[in-house]
Amino acid sequence: MKKKASNPSKPLNRSQRPLSFSDRIKKTFRDQQIIDTATIVFDYYAQAFHYLHSKIYVESEGKAYRRTFWNGIPEGQYTFEPSQEYFNQYRSFLELKMKQIIEQYSVSYWLHLSRRIAPNTLGSDKRDETILVCRNIMIAAFQKYAQLLPCQGICYSKDIDETKIFKGLFQNPEFSSTLKAFRKMPNQLVLANFDDSNLLEYYELEKLCYEMWYVGSKARVIAKGADLIVSHRAVEILLDNRTNELERLIEQYDNRERMTLNVSATGTVFKQNNGPRYGEIILTELLTDRSTRYFQDEFGEQMGIRYLPGHFPNYKFAAFDIQGYLKAHMFYGAIFLQKWGVRLEFVVFVIADIALSLRHAIFEENDSSLVHDLYHRSYILMKPNQMRDQIKRNWTEVSKYMDMELLYDESEIEKAIALLSLDVTTQATIHVDSFGPLKLFIPGPRLDLIFMDFSIVGEILFNLFYGLPMLDFGDKGQLLEDALKTKESYLPTGMSKGLDGSSKQVDYSVAKGNVLILVECKAVARSFGIFGGQVAAQQHRIRNVIEKGLGDVDKKIDWFMKHKIGANYDISQFTYLVGVVISAFSEFIHSEDERYWLNDDTPRILTISEFHKLIDTDVEHTLTKNLVALS
Incomplete structure (x- = not known):
């Protein structure tokens, strides 16, 4: 019997349910008794997720949340000020629902789980930008509300009885080939005591994130001059009285390019040349466009990596001019130091140091397993002491790469790491609806490990000057x-x-x-x-x-x-x-x-x-x- 998500409507078709690349390629090779790692990279969860998806169905939108809240608001037409108040109340309602789900587990559990499900939205708007915003809202919610200490939901495979992985699912006869392959794999992170009810929790979060995006989109329309109309009888519940002119203006704006050059929230821009060059680091970006038959990535092609037709990773590589970024923002140095107590150069150098080590591993050492992890997870795990040793070891080379002489200063580096780290204090500063400011260094599944999430480095740098006075330099x-x-x-x-x-x-x-x-x-x-x-x-x-x-x-x-x-x-x-x-x-x-x-x-x-x-x-x-x- 299939389990329902809370407030279900109708099932998602199999073609609609988001499946990762590994899910699909696992189905392609599901009859193989031995996984050929030269052909595919074995992911322990793939067949299990396929099975768990077959036991559930998920309503395609979170309108039940919308109806629950807005049915308590009188029907009528509202100008901006009361609309804003109701929107804020609804955001708080949604955040509370998120918090109640997320706080049960650690941030490493949620990061591990979310990177094994393809990016999508559980709503009618599936534009690339909407998918990206919903995923960033989810990341912000994880960082704000998840436990920072390790939890029982995730652990290393060598530290757990295999009968507890996916609540013993691998012990079923139909998973015999998966279990055989799993036993041959190196020690890796696995989901423990995880079943279809946990998967449903994740999809509830996707619905809540979509609703958070939705209320923001409505608020932006009202801010542009329309009034909000609350109608309990309408399918969407929230309507507006935008004029024909406003409708055309919004459509024209939506059809324009959003971000066309490197820029931070300060309005500071810096030049970006095409292709890898001196002064650039390699980051990852969420892959939302799957309209083409073949996945193409210039960095992957340099390493000879190809994907089968119709198969896609979750992320793609992107070049970022970190040298140009720092030089362009140096005039913020004094107020940055005054606000955060650490020099701007050291914060950016720490990011550059970690990212350049990654670039070296990819292009100089040809670490294909790292490339796979970044394409599909966009994070790496490292021991804090190893990270600090690496930063120290690379500092002189990074200084040359950044074209800026900056002497190694352990005290400044520690303060930079602290600013970029997620802890109880920084959790309180995160705004879920505007997904920031986010942190790079995330507590790992063990006390001696941290995650580094490269998918949000661009977002971190974009909002690095959050909280500073935006003076007209x-x-x-x-x-x-x-x-x-x-x-x-x-x-x-x-x-x-x-x-x-x-x-x-x-x-x-x-x-x-x-x-x-x-x-x-x-x-x-x-x-x-x-x-x-x-x-x-x-x-x-x-x-x-x-x-x-x-x-x-x-x-x-x-x-x-x-x-x-x-x-x-x-x-x-x-x-x-x-x-x-x-x-x-x-x-x-x-x-x-x-x-x-x-x-x-x-x-x-x-x-x-x-x-x-x-x-x-x-x-x-x-x-x-x-x-x-x-x-």
Whole structure:
């Protein structure tokens, strides 16, 4: 008899239930009596998970949670302030449900379990971005609410009677080949006393994470100007009265690229070249796109790793310019030290040291088992003392790699490790709904071990300056300008000097046929409030990026209209001027008023990659709005 999840609706089809690569390839080879490790990497859990999935079914969404809470809220239409209050109450409701499940086990148990189930959502929205957000919400919930000490749910295979693995499931005759292969494998982490009810607990968490994403998406719509409508009779329960204009604006924003260059939440950007190069580390990113027949990864290909058609790992490798990141953020050094009591350089060097050791093992030592672990788990286990010895041993080489002389300082390194480590104090600082700030070093399944989760290094670096005042450093705007420039600016990037003694400074300009594009750069920090749907955060970006940016560039256009020829420039040959704003982030455009658009689909506020795509087009014919005639 199949067990139901709490509040079930209808079963997931077998094709809908998320299965990892190892689950599927295990089924492919399920009749083999001996696992050929040269053909596949044996995963002890694969057949067991396949069996446990056959005993359960899971409702596809967590609407039962939604209905339970919102049925207690009177039906009606709510403006932003009461909506925000109800959203916050619902988030607290969801977090409590998460906490009640997660706190039963250790963080190492949850990390081990979650990395053996393919990334997906238990909701109707299965876009790549939604899958990534739901997984990050789950990681944040694990770090915030899980036990930090080892628990009985996970242990090493040599430390447990094999009759207790999966509650004795391997003792069943149908698992004889699995047990035979398992006994030949090295000592490894295994789930103990785990059955279908534990698997259902995990899927309950997936539903709760989806609901946390869902309430955030609703809050962001309300923050953009709609009212919330609570209808107990509606299938979705939560509706809104967005106008047709707002619907189009949201759709336009959702269809744009989110992150197109290396940037932190401070709004600080740094250049990123394609392909491995000096100053880069190798990180992992969640693999959410499985639409292609073959999995391709340039780093795996360098090692000769291939996957069978239709099979995918959970993660892929990605290069990250850690040297460029540190140099770009050095102007935050003083306030970082004041806030956290440790120098920024040491924190980034510790991350670089660990990641560079990983890169060496992959590309110099050709450690294929490590590659498999990173593709599927994205973490490694290490003894803290070994980690510290490794950091010390590599420090001089890392300093050369980072192109920065930094003397080894054990005291500073210990403080950096502490800042990056999960403990009771740091657990309290984590916000589940905005999934941060996360920690790199996680307590392991034994007191003498720690996990290092490479899948969240990018997220950690993005939010590394959380809690610091986001001052308007001049260097930050210059870095955005430098990242933007792929060729020389047509106008001087210093002062353009008029013949009457007046002058204007333009961040960047590009000549395209008879059109001169003037660029204004705005590097404004982004708060967690944007993701949480806070009106104040949304209005802050409208004021300081969109309105200020357009206001500044339009004033410059007005000036150049009156000063076509100057002491160090001449724009008299152009027919049109057009002004755009470049932001470190994709900005939501709040109005269809022509002032904000270059044509019906392209806003005047762009990311760097959007701008580069724009100037690769026939601008004179592409742009239909805000072309200012010079004559």
